[in-house]
Amino acid sequence: MSHTIRVGDLVTGEAVVLDLRVAQLASRAVAYAFDVAVQFLLLLGVYLIAPIGFDDALQSALALSLTVLVLVGYPTLVESLTRGRSVGKFVMGLRVVRDDGGSIRFRHALVRALGGFFVDFWMLGLGGAIALFVSLFSPQGKRVGDYLAGTLVIRTRIPQQEVELADMPPQLAEWARGLDLSQLSDELVLAARQYLSRYHELGEQARWDLGARLSDDVGAAIRSPRVEYTHPHPYLAAVLAERRRRAG
Template sequence: MAEFTTGEAVALELPIARIPTRTTAFLIDVLVQFALGFALFFGAVTALLPAGADSAWLDVVTLATIVAVLVGYPVTCETVWRGRTFGKLMLGLRVVRQDGGPVDFRHALTRGLAGAIVDFWMLGGFGAIAVLTSMCSPHARRVGDVLAGTVVVHAQRPLPLPALALAPPWLTGWSAQLELSGLPEDLALAVRQYLTRFHTLTPAAQHRLGTVLVTEVCGRLRVAPPSGYPPLQILGAVIAERQRRVLPQPRFPVFPPMPLRAQ
C-alpha cells in the first residue's frame, strides 16, 4: 500500500502493482499489439499499396505500423480508458498520477514514448530496463512512470471521491478572492484532517489547533483572517473554495449544505 495526497488534500491508500502483475499485463498487451500490427500491416498492404509499387511504399507501411502499435496503442488506450490498456483492464490495474488522480493524454504520451524507446524495445533490452528500474523504485516505477509522474496501482473499483468541505455562505465572498496557489499540499492536508476530525477533539483542542492553522494558512495566503468568525468556519471556507476550483462541477443538482454554526 502507498499513500497518495490528492490535489484536494485528501489522503488515499492504493496498493502498488508490482513486477509479476505488471509483467502479466504487459504480455497480454504484447499479444494484442501483435494481432493489431498483423491486421494493420496486411490490411494496408492489401488495400492501400498500388499494384507494382516499389519497396519504399512497403517501408512506409512498416514504419507506420510499428509506430501505431508500439506508441499509438498504449497512448490511445490509456487516454480513452483513463490509465488502462487491455492488459491492465484484465488484471485490474490502472495508471494514476502521483497524487492519485487520473492521467490524461500528456501522461499517456510520455509513458508511451518512453516505453517504446527506453523501457521495452529500442533501448530496453526487451523489458530489462523496465524490470531493473521497477525493482529499484519503492513504487515499482519504470522510466516512463518517472518521466510522466505516474504510478501503476491495483484499482478495480473507481477511485474514492474526497469528502467535500462545507463553507458558510457569509464567507464565500471572502474565500472566492483568495489566491490559493500559495497554500502548500501538506498544510492543506493538515487543514482537511482538522475539519474531518473536528468533532472528535475537545473544545480546547478545537480552538487551539484551529487558531494555529488559521494563522499559518492566512500567513501563507498573505491575507488577514476575517475577524469575528471561529477557526472552523474560516478553514472550511478556504478548503471548500479550493475544492470548488479543482473538482469538476456536479452534473446533478446538489442541495445546499446546512451552514456551520459558530462555536
C-alpha cells in the same frame, strides 16, 4: 496541522499513511502481456490491409511506420480515452494515474507510450529489461515512462475484507439509492475504502479532518454533498455500500 492527500500514500496529520495499493510488478507484467497480444493482433491486421507493391526500401519504411503507430498509438489512445486503463490493465484491475492521484490526460499517455517504445521495452529496452530493472528499484514500481510522464500504476481492486467494512448505515439507505455514482472515480473509492479500513487507528481530530476532505471530494463527484452535521464515516460508508450493491 495541515493534511495532504496523494495517491500511493494517503497521509494524515498524525503521520498515519493509508496505502493506496500501488500495483505490483507481477500484475503489471501480466497486464503488459495482454496488451502486447492486442498490439500483435492489431499489427497483423494492419499488415494484411496495408498496400503492397512498393520497392523494398519503401516497403520497409512503411512497415516501420505502421509498427511505431501501433506500439505508440495503441497505448496512447486507449489510456487517454479510458483514463488510464488499457485492455491488460482492465483485466488485471489496474489503472494509470498521475502522481497527484488525478486522472491522466492525453499528454501523460503519450509520454508514457513514447517512453515505453524508446526506452522501456522496444528500441533501447532490451525486450523489457530496462523497464524491469527500473521498476525493481522504484519504491512505487515505476518504469522510465512513468517517471517521464509523472504517473504511476495502482490497483483498483480491493480485498474482500476491506470491501466489507463499508456496511450501509440504515438511516442513509434510502438517500443512497437515489445517488448518481457514474462520476465517482476509482481513485476516490480507493481513498475512501482505505480511510474506513484505518478509521480506528486515527485520532479523533484526524478522523474528522481527513474524512471531511474525502467527503467533500466524493460529494462533488456524486453531486450530493455531506450534510454538515453528518459524520464523514457513515456518509462514505453509505456511498461505498451503495456502489457495491449496484455492482451486484
